[in-house]
Amino acid sequence: MTTASRGTWSRSTANSLWRDRPLLGLAILLGVQILLIAGIYGANRRPAPVSEPLLPGLTPETVVALTVADAEGNAVRLARRGSEWVLPDADEFPALADRVTRLLEKLAGQRTRRLVARTPGSFARLGVDATDFVRRLEVELEDGTAYTLFLGTVPRPRTIHVRRADQEAVFLAVNLSEMDANPRPSAWINTAYFMASRESMVALTLENRQGRLEFLRQEDGSWTLAGLQEGEEFLQNNLESMLTTLTGLHMVRPLGKTSRPEYGLDDPAAVITLVTEEEGRRTTHTLRIGAYDPEDRQYVLASSDSDYIVRVADYTVERFVDRGRQDFVRPLEEEEAEESGG
Numbered sequence: 001m002t003t004a005s006r007g008t009w010s011r012s013t014a015n016s017l018w019r020d021r022p023l024l025g026l027a028i029l030l031g032v033q034i035l036l037i038a039g040i041y042g043a044n045r046r047p048a049p050v051s052e053p054l055l056p057g058l059t060p061e062t063v064v065a066l067t068v069a070d071a072e073g074n075a076v077r078l079a080r081r082g083s084e085w086v087l088p089d090a091d092e093f094p095a096l097a098d099r100v101t102r103l104l105e106k107l108a109g110q111r112t113r114r115l116v117a118r119t120p121g122s123f124a125r126l127g128v129d130a131t132d133f134v135r136r137l138e139v140e141l142e143d144g145t146a147y148t149l150f151l152g153t154v155p156r157p158r159t160i161h162v163r164r165a166d167q168e169a170v171f172l173a174v175n176l177s178e179m180d181a182n183p184r185p186s187a188w189i190n191t192a193y194f195m196a197s198r199e200s201m202v203a204l205t206l207e208n209r210q211g212r213l214e215f216l217r218q219e220d221g222s223w224t225l226a227g228l229q230e231g232e233e234f235l236q237n238n239l240e241s242m243l244t245t246l247t248g249l250h251m252v253r254p255l256g257k258t259s260r261p262e263y264g265l266d267d268p269a270a271v272i273t274l275v276t277e278e279e280g281r282r283t284t285h286t287l288r289i290g291a292y293d294p295e296d297r298q299y300v301l302a303s304s305d306s307d308y309i310v311r312v313a314d315y316t317v318e319r320f321v322d323r324g325r326q327d328f329v330r331p332l333e334e335e336e337a338e339e340s341g342g
């Protein structure tokens with residue numbers, strides 16, 4: 001390229017740039033704006049929170065014990081025995097393994113993704129304080145690791161505030177509720193304690209402070225009171241309610257297999273002896289109603305059909321304790337007495 005040609009290119013290029021000066025300015029301005037936006041975005045962008053398991057190492061298979069409590073003093077302890085779960089404080093009474101597993105699966109799925117607070121001043125407000133909580137879970141793993149987890153208030157459906165006792169961070173747990181962690185033993189067991197079909201019942205004897213009563217089923221299926229006197233009418237409906245109770249008697253919680261003096265079973269408030277007959281074979285069942293706890297409104301109950309002594313709600317058995325002969329008979333009306341005597 002000659003000197004002349006280089007001079008010509010330089011003047012031509014300069015003239016072109018001079019003519020496109022407005023476009024060049026806009027391009028430079030756009031570039032500056034892009035750089036500014038990128039800088040602001042980079043400065044404001046925060047790193048995504050690290051999501052980790054809330055209870056590391058916890059799986060349904062690694063948990064060996066679980067205690068569920070509320071702030072009112074209700075509590076239940078569960079322990080794993082092989083593939084089964086039991087209530088160790090009640091002589092290994094069987095628990096419903098699927099219910100325990102369901103809770104453990106939900107706990108294993110919780111992660112530290114949704115941070116709600118990290119100051120102790122918020123604990124009580126969120127229901128996860130060490131003395132002001134909705135639920136407290138104590139979880140023991142097979143490797144010796146132990147966690148205490150507080151479940152608190154519910155900000156919206158299917159969520160709940162949670163906090164590990166060794167941390168100040170409060171997280172939002174999903175697909176978990178206080179109902180999954182019931183602190184009463186009855187939520188974790190089969191509460192059926194004694195059952196007999198109405199059709200199989202043929203005799204019932206009741207002994208309590210009012211005396212001894214014997215009820216017999218007659219050929220037509222109706223019942224009568226042994227020793228019914230002339231001029232007395234048997235009130236069968238009052239017996240029917242007791243028979244209904246014996247078709248399905250449920251416990252509040254098991255106590256264990258060993259009787260203790262405070263259970264009051266050596267001097268029971270009532271003894272029920274029920275005779276059933278199925279396929280020509282008669283079986284005698286004995287239930288003893290022991291001490292009454294007025295605070296819990298529960299009676300101690302022992303059945304010859306079970307190794308376990310339990311507590312039952314007072315309304316299920318109080319009629320066996322309170323009723324006497326006067327509750328099952330009444331004088332015949334004069335007209336009825338004359339007809340029966342005529």
